[in-house]
Amino acid sequence: MPISHQKALPSPIRVVLLNKPFQVLCQFNDEQGRQTLADFIHEPDIYAAGRLDRDSEGLLLLTNHGPLQHRLAEPSQKMPKTYWAQVEGDITEQALQQLQHGVQLKDGLTRPAKSQKIAPPKLWERNPPVRFRQNIPTSWLSLTITEGRNRQVRRMTAAVGFPTLRLIRVQIGPWKLTSLQPGESRDISGDPQIATLLKSPKRKSYRSPRSPQR
Known part of the structure; x- marks a missing residue:
């Protein structure tokens, strides 16, 4: 009897927003027993698109779709990300202007930011x-910002004299944290913005001077 070689149907694209709590690792397992995404996301074959430091809070996107994951995470795609930062000291207009024009870090000058x-x-x-x-x-x-360097926001505010005490990501591209509480998630798989993003042309890679390989 002939063997059927029927091609498996592609899985539907899944996209989930999560409000990642403080001190939760942006991965699904940890040998030291610390809290991970697995404590809040129970869907199989879904992974974070980009990262958020353990000591940072807020919006994280997860998906099962590789090309979409790359589009959301790759710094060259210039997906804007907005953070609220509580800093030590009464931040000055001069410091805000420095952030807007770019800050010199050890791995190069940052792109201009909105602040x-x-x-x-x-x-x-x-x-x-705190x-x-x-x-x-x-x-x-x-x-x-439109980059994804390691601990970038914290390094930027420290460079202009105002160390970050608390950091919360509130928006990635068109998606906002809105009313999600820590540990809560929302399925946005049917959002038309996702199809638009996948159809948009890829941008050429950008790398600022001496920025690290990612």
Whole structure:
């Protein structure tokens, strides 16, 4: 009897937004027993598109679609990402201007960013809470970047004299954190923006001077 070589049907594209909590690793297993994405995402064959540091919070996209994962994570695609950063000190207009024009880091000059001081946002309580230094004020800023260097936002604010105390990613491209609470997720597989992104032409790779290989 002849063997059938019927081609397997492709899996439907799955895309999920997650509000990654503080001190959760952006991976699905850890030999040290720390919290990972597996504590919050239980779908098989779905992976993070890009990373978010363990000590950072907020929006993370996950997908089962390799080309989409590359589009979302690859710095050369210039997918803008917006962060809210609580920094030590009352951030100045001069520091904001420096962030907007690019900051010199050890791995090269950053691309120009969008930055502005914002009122303290209404957020969930972090556990453990941020440690404050007595008699030193803090302030909040919104920072939008189009790169993905290691710990970039923290290094940028430190370079202009305002170390980051708390960092939350609130937007990736057209997708926003909105009302998601820490550990909560939302399925956006049917979002028409996903099909638009996959159809858009690839951009040429960009690398700033002395930036690391990723």
